[in-house]
Amino acid sequence: MKILPSNALKNRSLSSGYAAIGLVFLFLLLGPLLTPNNHTSQDLSVSLQAPSASHWVGTDYYGRDVFARLVYGGRITWLVAIAATLIAVCIGTIIGLFSAYRGGWIDLVVMRLVDVMLAFPKLFVVLLIVGLGASSINLLIWVLALFSWMEIARIIRSEVMSQKNRTYIKSARALGFGTPRILFKHVLPNILGPIIVSSVLLISTIILVESGLSFLGLGIQAPNASWGSILNDGKIDPLGTWWLSVPAGLLILTTVTGFNLIGDGLQQLFDPKKSL
Amino acid sequence: MNSTRQKQPILEVNSLQVEYPVNNSGGFRRKNKPAVIDVSFKIFPGECFAIVGESGCGKSSIIEAILGFVQAKRGSILFENQDLSKLSPWSFRKLRPLIQPVFQDYNQALNPRMRIGDIFKETLPVHLRDSQTDQLLASVGLSREILNYFPHQLSGGQKQRVVLARALSVNPTLLLLDEPVTSQDLSVAVQIVELLISLRKTNNLTFLLVSHNLSIVQLLADRVAVMKNGQFLEQQPLAQLLSDPRHNYTKTIINQTVAS
Amino acid sequence: MNILSVENLSAHIHAPDKTIYLLKDTSFTLKRGETLAVIGESGCGKSTLCKTILGLLPSHFQTGGVLTFFKDDNTFVKISNRDGSRFKNLHGSNMGMVFQDAAGSINPLFKCGKQIVDVLKEHISNSPLRDKHQAVQLIEKVGLSDPTDVFNKYPHQLSGGMSQRIALALALAGNPDLLIADEPTSSLDTTAKIQFLELLRELKTKNNLSLILVTHNLNDALRFSDSILVMYNGRGIEYRHTTDLQQAPAHPYTKALLDIRAALNQGRLPRPIPGETPSITRSIPGCPFHPRCPKTSDICRDTFPLSTALSESHFVCCHHPLETN
Numbered sequence: 001m002k003i004l005p006s007n008a009l010k011n012r013s014l015s016s017g018y019a020a021i022g023l024v025f026l027f028l029l030l031g032p033l034l035t036p037n038n039h040t041s042q043d044l045s046v047s048l049q050a051p052s053a054s055h056w057v058g059t060d061y062y063g064r065d066v067f068a069r070l071v072y073g074g075r076i077t078w079l080v081a082i083a084a085t086l087i088a089v090c091i092g093t094i095i096g097l098f099s100a101y102r103g104g105w106i107d108l109v110v111m112r113l114v115d116v117m118l119a120f121p122k123l124f125v126v127l128l129i130v131g132l133g134a135s136s137i138n139l140l141i142w143v144l145a146l147f148s149w150m151e152i153a154r155i156i157r158s159e160v161m162s163q164k165n166r167t168y169i170k171s172a173r174a175l176g177f178g179t180p181r182i183l184f185k186h187v188l189p190n191i192l193g194p195i196i197v198s199s200v201l202l203i204s205t206i207i208l209v210e211s212g213l214s215f216l217g218l219g220i221q222a223p224n225a226s227w228g229s230i231l232n233d234g235k236i237d238p239l240g241t242w243w244l245s246v247p248a249g250l251l252i253l254t255t256v257t258g259f260n261l262i263g264d265g266l267q268q269l270f271d272p273k274k275s276l
Numbered sequence: 277m278n279s280t281r282q283k284q285p286i287l288e289v290n291s292l293q294v295e296y297p298v299n300n301s302g303g304f305r306r307k308n309k310p311a312v313i314d315v316s317f318k319i320f321p322g323e324c325f326a327i328v329g330e331s332g333c334g335k336s337s338i339i340e341a342i343l344g345f346v347q348a349k350r351g352s353i354l355f356e357n358q359d360l361s362k363l364s365p366w367s368f369r370k371l372r373p374l375i376q377p378v379f380q381d382y383n384q385a386l387n388p389r390m391r392i393g394d395i396f397k398e399t400l401p402v403h404l405r406d407s408q409t410d411q412l413l414a415s416v417g418l419s420r421e422i423l424n425y426f427p428h429q430l431s432g433g434q435k436q437r438v439v440l441a442r443a444l445s446v447n448p449t450l451l452l453l454d455e456p457v458t459s460q461d462l463s464v465a466v467q468i469v470e471l472l473i474s475l476r477k478t479n480n481l482t483f484l485l486v487s488h489n490l491s492i493v494q495l496l497a498d499r500v501a502v503m504k505n506g507q508f509l510e511q512q513p514l515a516q517l518l519s520d521p522r523h524n525y526t527k528t529i530i531n532q533t534v535a536s
Numbered sequence: 537m538n539i540l541s542v543e544n545l546s547a548h549i550h551a552p553d554k555t556i557y558l559l560k561d562t563s564f565t566l567k568r569g570e571t572l573a574v575i576g577e578s579g580c581g582k583s584t585l586c587k588t589i590l591g592l593l594p595s596h597f598q599t600g601g602v603l604t605f606f607k608d609d610n611t612f613v614k615i616s617n618r619d620g621s622r623f624k625n626l627h628g629s630n631m632g633m634v635f636q637d638a639a640g641s642i643n644p645l646f647k648c649g650k651q652i653v654d655v656l657k658e659h660i661s662n663s664p665l666r667d668k669h670q671a672v673q674l675i676e677k678v679g680l681s682d683p684t685d686v687f688n689k690y691p692h693q694l695s696g697g698m699s700q701r702i703a704l705a706l707a708l709a710g711n712p713d714l715l716i717a718d719e720p721t722s723s724l725d726t727t728a729k730i731q732f733l734e735l736l737r738e739l740k741t742k743n744n745l746s747l748i749l750v751t752h753n754l755n756d757a758l759r760f761s762d763s764i765l766v767m768y769n770g771r772g773i774e775y776r777h778t779t780d781l782q783q784a785p786a787h788p789y790t791k792a793l794l795d796i797r798a799a800l801n802q803g804r805l806p807r808p809i810p811g812e813t814p815s816i817t818r819s820i821p822g823c824p825f826h827p828r829c830p831k832t833s834d835i836c837r838d839t840f841p842l843s844t845a846l847s848e849s850h851f852v853c854c855h856h857p858l859e860t861n
Contacts (some may be wrong), residue, residue, distance in 0.1 A: 167384040171439070174343055175399060175446060176372035189389045330725045431812055432578060461577035461752060466796055466808040473805070488726065491800040518803075532726055533801075 014265025020258030024251060028078065031071030039068035040223050051243050058243035060233050066243055073225035074251060080141050080226070081206040087145035089199050092152025097183045099153070100160035111157070114150045122147050130218045140219060144206050155198050159191040193270030197263050204259035211252050227252050284357060285318035286450055286482050287342070292316070292351035294337045308349075311337040313506040315351075319450070324476065324483035326493045326514075328529065329503035335486040336380075339452045342484075343377060344368060355450070373446035380455035382436040386427040392438055393423035399445040408445070415478070416441045416471060433464040440471070444479060453485045457492055469495050490533040494518070502526045538606050539714055539746045540566040540589070545601035547588050556817050558584040561601075562772040564765050565849045568713070571740055571747040573761035573778070575754060575793075579816045581770040582750045586718045589748070590633055591615070591623030605630060608713060628710035629659045636719040638700040642691045648675070648702050649687030655709035674705045679735050697728030701735070708739070718750045733760050754797050758782055763850075766790050769814050769824035773853045776846065784860045786852035788829050823855065831856040 035056065043063035051058045057066040099110040129143050163169060164187075172182050213219030214228030215235070222229070227248040234244025292315045295308035311334040319325040327335045340346045342353055344360065353360045355375060360368060379385050386395060393409075400408050413420060416437040427435060436456070443451060456472070457465035469492060476483060487493050493500060494514065501511040502523060509523045521527050547559040559581045566572050574582045587593050589603060603615045605626055615622050635641050643651055652671040656662065662670065668687070675683035678701040691699055700720060707715060717736070721729040737760055739745050751757050757764055757778075764781050766774040766789065774787040785791040792809045799806035811828040814820055820827070826836040835855050843851035846860060 167379045167381045168387045170343075170345065171377065171379065171385050171442070172387075173345070174372060174375070174377050175442070176369050177398075178369070186387055190387070330727070332725075431815060433812060461813065462754065462793060462796055463577060463809045463813065466806045470805065470808055491803075494803045495800075495805050532730070 011265045011268060013261045013268060017258050017261030017263075017265055020254050021262065024074070024255050024258065027251075028071055028074045031074075032068070035065065035067050035071075037065035037068045039064060039072040039225060041065075048241060057247050058241075060230075060244060066230070066247070069225045069230060070227070070247055070251060073220075073227050073230055073248075076137070076220055076224055077207060077210060077226045077228070077252075078255075080137065080144065080210050080220075081203050083141045084144040084148065084206050084210075085199055085202045087142065088148040088202060089152050089195065091145065092149035093156055093188075093195065095149070096153040096156030097160055097187065098179075100157040101164060101179060101183055101187070103164075107157075110153075114153055117147070118150050120147075126213065127218060130213065137220065137224065140210070140213075144209060148202060148206060152195070152198055152202065155194055156191065159194050160187055163187050163190055193266075197267045197270065200259055200263040200266065204256040204263070207252065207256055207259075283321055285354075286321050286356060287319040287484065288352075288354040288357075289318075289338070289342075290316050290352045290354075292338065292341060292353065293349040294334070294341050294346060295349045296337075296346075310349075310506055312341065312348075315503075315506075315508050317501055317508070317511060319482055319484055321449075321482055322476075322480065323498040324485055324496050326485040326487065326497035326500045327503050327508075328487060328490055328493055328500055330488055333503045334506040335503050336454055339377060339454050339484070339486060342375065342452060374449045375452065376443035376446065376448035376450070377452040377454065378436075378439055378443055378456050380458060382432065382439050382459070385439045386435060386442075388427055390426075391423065392425055392427070392430075395438070395442060396423070396445060399442060412441045412445055415444065415475065417467075431464075432460055433467060436460065436464075436468055437471070440468075440475070444475070448481070450482045450484065453483055453487075455487050455489075456485070458487065458489060465492065472496060490529055502529065537568045538565050539568045539570075540606070540748075541602075541604040542566075542589065543602045543604075545585065545588055545599070545603065547584050547593060547597050547599045549597050551817075554819075557770055557819065558597075558816055559588060559599075560770045562765075562767070562770075563601075563843075563849075564772060564775050566714070566746055566748065568746055569740065569744040570763060571737075571749060571761045572763050572765060573757035574748060574750045574765045574767060575752065575757045576767035577752060577813050579769075579813060580767040581816065582767050583718055584770075585767070586633070586716050586748070586750055590627070590631060590716060605714075628655065628712065630712050630714060632707035632710060632712035632715045634700075634703050634707050634715065634717040634720045636722045638696065638703045638720075638723065639691065641703045642699060642706070644691050647688055647690055648694070648705075652687075652702075652705055652709050655706055659710035671705075671709070674709060675702070677739075678702070678705045678708070679731070695728075697724055697732065700724060700728075700732060704732075704735070708745075713744075714746045714748070716748045716750075719752065720749075721751070721753075721756070729756070736760070754793055766793075769820065770816055771824070771840075771853065773825070774851070776850050776852075780850075780860065784858070786846065786857040786860045787825075787854050788831055788856075788858065789825050791858060823853075 037055065041064065045063065046055070046059050047061055047063045049055060049059045055065050055067065057070060060066055060069070095110060099107045126143055126147065130140060169182065169186060172186050210219050210226065211228030211231065214226045215231045217232055220226040220229045230248040231245060234241050234248070238245040292312050293310065294312035295310045298307045298309045315338060317325065327338065329335050337346065341348050342360070348361065355371065358371070363371065396409050396412065397405065409423070410420070418434065418437050418441065422430065422434060422438070430438065453472070457468050460468060472483070473496065475481060483496065485493060485496055497514050499511065499513050500517045502509045502517070502525065504525055509525055510517070510521070517526065518530060521530060542565070543563050545559060545562045546557065548555050548557045562581075562585060564572065574585060576582050584593070588599055593599065601616065604612055605615070606612045607630060613622060613626060642648070649668070649671050652674055653667045656667045656670055672683045672687055675686050680686050680698060680701055686694070686698070686702075691702065694702065721732050724732060733756060736747060736749070740747055749757070749761060761778050764776060764778050765772050766787060768789055774781070774785070774790050776786065781790065782794065785794055796806040809828055814824060822837045822839055823829070823841055826832045829836065833855065841853045841855045843853050844857060845851050
């Protein structure tokens with residue numbers, strides 16, 4: 001398999017992407033083992049301390065250990081992004097597949113729906129929904145997914161349109177196979193490339209969106225944390241309390257760049273003509 | 277030959293009209309370009325009916341219409357006396373295995389991600405798989421080792437044989453052959469034609485053969501229709517067409533074939 | 537008078553587990569004004585031969601052998617081991633090329649006339665007015681009626697046959713002495729194909745144009761060429777005058793192909809050649825045709841038959857060649 005790390009060494013984007021994501025992943029996985037500190041325990045006596053031996057990345061306003069919060073928050077950030085991406089990809093794939101294959105007025109209606117959703121002033125609706133739903137992580141995941149499936153649907157639709165009239169699909173139809181079987185067994189495996197690439201790129205997009213929302217205080221709420229909310233904690237004095245802004249920011253940067261590199265590397269493998 | 281004419285035709289096409297929309301920039305005005313104009317013919321069990329014409333004359337559109345890939349504007353297509361347009365989608369799907377196409381583009385006719393063995397597993401019923409696979413492979417002259425290969429690892433001739441085997445695996449009555457050997461090398465084309473001739477006998481098949489190459493048609497066809505610009509110019513038994521062509525266009529085609 | 541001499545031309549690439557030879561030890565000589573047809577089935581190396589002569593192989597291919605191009609001023613250019621710059625000098629002004637995919641060889645963004653003028657500017661600098669005039673003349677020369685109208689058309693506005701003629705005009709714009717056409721008519725229908733080949737023949741007679749025509753269609757090769765090179769599994773296995781080849785083929789493979797053709801012309805079912813054409817990635821010991829040849833013997837399985845000279849530069853590569861007298 002071409003995407004495995006062992007084969008990826010020849011592809012610079014892919015290898016650097018894997019390296020970046022690998023590092024962050026290790027950090028998230030092993031973090032709690034490295035520090036005795038808890039991410040929720042407050043100790044106002046040590047509030048806003050710079051990094052020290054006992055608190056490697058310092059503490060926040062409530063005296064919570066930032067290192068632990070970065071680990072825990074990172075997990076939340078990744079969880080939200082990956083879950084939302086999976087949901088968006090599932091919805092987008094199914095809609096894209098059937099809409100493109102059926103064609104006709106179904107395709108017309110569905111695509112107009114996609115256009116309408118894409119044209120929506122997303123920010124306002126997201127603010128509204130998130131504002132109402134306050135601290136529910138599940139709601140956040142679903143809202144993010146609901147505003148992300150359209151792009152995937154479009155990509156899949158265009159891929160299916162190009163495969164629909166291929167001779168092997170026509171032959172499958174002529175053999176009497178039903179639509180679901182043709183779509184999932186014949187079309188889907190042949191368009192996996194673009195799906196995987198857009199999924200990976202979607203993860204990094206959603207990380208940025210969620211971080212932005214949390215930074216505005218709308219996404220992940222206390223006592224939960226995410227990298228964006230940690231940035232929010234540090235916004236009053238970003239330079240002074242640099243340990244609240246810089247590490248979280250760097251982690252976001254590394255993760256997003258890492259996924260983008262993987263996405264681009266995969267793009268090079270699947271279709272060299274389209275890579276950036 | 278005469279006895280077949282008393283039987284019921286397997287396929288009956290009446291006044292078929294097929295049109296394709298022409299892309300016009302802007303506006304809702306959709307102009308349609310006729311690809312098949314008022315075409316009628318019958319194919320009787322066991323015979324090979326050929327349609328000869330240049331590329332673009334509409335012969336492939338007839339096959340598309342029979343397969344239901346394109347809606348006919350007018351006319352009817354009857355298979356074993358059933359009007360295909362009047363069937364429910366489910367009934368039509370059940371009928372599909374009986375009418376199998378063999379497309380011109382054998383390179384794209386097989387799912388590139390499936391091994392040949394898996395391709396056969398899809399169409400053969402589970403309990404009969406092994407014995408039938410062997411039988412199928414033998415009937416098209418292929419050995420068991422290709423079951424493990426992917427399509428891109430096969431030669432053009434092998435691919436075309438796999439396509440034929442796959443079509444045969446669902447026990448069809450009628451084969452629709454769209455330029456089956458046109459893109460093949462001469463030596464391979466001859467092998468495939470020989471194979472088609474023997475399969476027709478052993479499997480009791482009926483052929484609709486579409487080609488621009490009269491030399492190939494000569495080897496297989498019982499009756500021939502000449503098509504130009506969407507219309508049938510004439511329809512005759514092969515021998516009569518060659519010895520006494522009624523249309524000038526037919527004469528041109530015959531001359532081109534002989535001269536080469 | 538010779539125009540091109542090809543000696544032991546070869547091309548290969550290195551795959552992880554073996555070396556793949558796409559072209560092996562092929563030789564022939566082309567006279568001025570002569571048409572050579574290169575025939576063979578898929579994977580025989582005829583396209584590779586064209587690209588090697590033109591120096592158009594991708595960089596990871598390695599070539600061998602010697603190409604000698606004789607210019608009309610009695611000088612010659614000898615090229616061995618892929619010297620890119622020397623090829624470049626010959627392109628356009630001495631060697632022109634026409635490919636199978638006409639639509640792909642013409643730039644869809646520019647009008648046809650402009651593209652021809654661009655070529656003229658590159659090789660024969662004139663005033664813009666003269667260039668346009670010459671381009672229109674070229675369009676007429678390739679048999680297109682209403683050349684000024686075609687001059688202003690975009691490629692997508694032309695039919696397949698017309699596009700192929702524009703591709704020919706582009707190839708001839710630099711006034712080359714040698715034209716290499718790789719399956720130029722495969723995408724055309726029968727009428728357009730015959731017209732195009734007749735046009736090539738006319739140009740050959742009028743302008744003394746030398747032509748290498750690659751085709752998989754035996755009929756076209758026999759009808760439009762002076763000599764024929766038969767290729768199989770990357771090698772030239774027979775090289776003869778067309779009339780000689782047609783009357784008395786020396787190689788069993790050639791004979792089998794001619795027999796198939798004769799049978800088809802008479803409406804009979806031809807006898808197929810047993811077995812499959814070997815893919816170029818397989819290297820077959822001895823003579824590559826031996827698994828399928830009716831005259832195979834032990835020596836055929838061991839050693840590749842080196843060329844037996846038949847006359848001048850003509851040859852056949854077979855241990856048991858057929859009678860050619």
